[in-house]
Amino acid sequence: MTRTTRTTGTTRTTRTTRLVVLLVAVVLLGAVGTGSVLHAVHRSGLRDEQQADGPTVRAGAVSLRPTSGRRLLVRNLAWGPHRDEIATVPADDPQGPRTASGVKCLRFHAAAGTGVCLQAVHGALEDTYRAVVLDAHLHELHRFPAAGIPTRARVSPSGRLVAWTVFVSGDSYAGTAFSTRTAIADTRTWAVDDNLETFRIVKDGRTYRAADVNVWGVTFADDSRFYATVATGGRTYLARGDLAARTLTTLHGNVECPSLSPDGTRIAYKKRVRGASPDAPWRLYVLDLRTLKETATAERRNIDDQALWADDSTLVYALPGDYGSDLWTVPADGGGAARTLMTSAVAPAYLG
Template sequence: MTVRNRVLILLSAVLALTAVAVASVLHASARADRRNQARPGGPRVTSGTVTLTAPGRMVFRNLAWGPHRDELAAVPASDPSGPRTASGVKCLRFHAASGTGVCLQAVHGAMSDTYRALILDAHLREKGRYAVPGIPSRARVSPTGHFAAWTAFVGGDSYAGTDFSTRAAIVDVRTGRLTPSLEAYRIVKDGRTYRAADANFWGVTFARDDRTFYATLATKGRTYLVRGDLRRRTVTTLHTNVECPSLSPDGTRIAFKKRVPGLPADAPWRLYVLDLRTLRETALAESRSVDDQAVWRDSRTLVYALAGDYGADLYEVPADGTGAARRIGTAAVSPAYTG
């Protein structure tokens, strides 16, 4: 092959790669334009001021197509399907309590995305920033607003399969002290210290005492509800087949998703509530598979997301196993109640 032919082949390859790159940029731009176009029949969303201390509000990630998609938005808790006020702050996952918020964000790079956790004050101003080592999955703030936690996938991308790894981190919002992974805590299983290379944690939920928390531990193909102690840096197993726990406002019950035998591998969960005193489980009146960490709207009602036309919709169901599930809002995920 002559030098001239080699140069022509190299030039052709460069031109082809350039064309692919330009097409990719144009496709991404067109996709972004479509995302920014509001769709008929969707929720009405306008810019405004959102705070985390306004009484009687629900704040969530808005998924309605248009210029405010992915922004934190607020509605009256009594009218969750009403007009939305968008904040300008974008999050993938979000939670808030007592004027503190945690916002998990994607940082889009030229070659790949990175992720971070922002600690927000009551006016959604940044108080702290932490690197997140993978795709954000869960977020929680303690009832006092003094602690925040998040979970990220660092291998695999779904809880439904078996090939995944997670990192659950906790930060003291007051001091900025970060525990990057609960794997640093001592595990107590069946009354003994337990060590396993495959231990994974996710779905942290906090008690009001600024010491106790609950989470999911997975090891050897099983999941466990664990009770954690922030001072002793320990976690103790309490109950099996518990994922994404959510502690009730009075601290007596855990809402969770449970794998039910016989269901499809990609939709294996049902919602339950566990009485922490008796360890009695109550199945809730939601017959669909819920892959979410439910939020307690109050002591009687749970709110969670299911797949919808815009990505996800919000539903509620009684926490005592009675009644029926009902949709309360479209194009929304990661709700938190303020005030």
């Protein structure tokens, strides 16, 4: 009986000890876990403010009608929770802290309180795409299905018209095995011309028809006139578009992705140059619309973008960067030198 009592007491003592050890371990693990979670939350909060080796990006309200000075909007490419969101900075401080909107776009442009945002919709089997028209507070007004991968977007100076180009087949302008689709929509009536290839092409003063016509890269003069690239027969042309007449009239050869200057007198564009690699064929040029004189800019690298005029004398365009693309700037008159404007950004739009 005495031995039995001793054994039972020893067993109870051992069990009690194990329970205490287990409880202490649970408390310690809980403390470590709580600390890890708080540390992660803290670091996440920091990422909301400061990207590693990149710009400061914070969530906030973004408007297409700036109330305090001129602003620059971009698709933010800095790594972190706000990557691919439309973000804004003061135009005179492009490397400063960015305010991210929460709206994600693959391509974007805005003018006069209207934005166009080209988005991917990820499906179980394949992605689809859409063009979303945004109001001044980046709220959706209307959406249109897009036939392929987004590549170009523009809004007319008044904000009434929006245009977008997508790749229907292929994913690069460098080769010949691609097809585009370009649309223009009216934000008052929501009427849409969903394929500018149906417009009458006027080439060398006569109506031109061919099965291989492609149209891309709209830039607006106003709410009835625009410019775009027309490609056919292995060549590209600058064409002037007339929405009312539904015509595209060729003006000058070897022009791609035109961009009209604010004063309406010049076109910035990418031009294929002799001797360049087939994978990197373009240089940035400016065309005087009155004289059709071409001026090469000081940017000597390959430009695969639709440049934007920051003002009547300065061009902005994208080049490959560490996180996708960086924005660069160069004078439009052929002088000066190219310089970095903004890292980890693409698809710029100036407001104000």
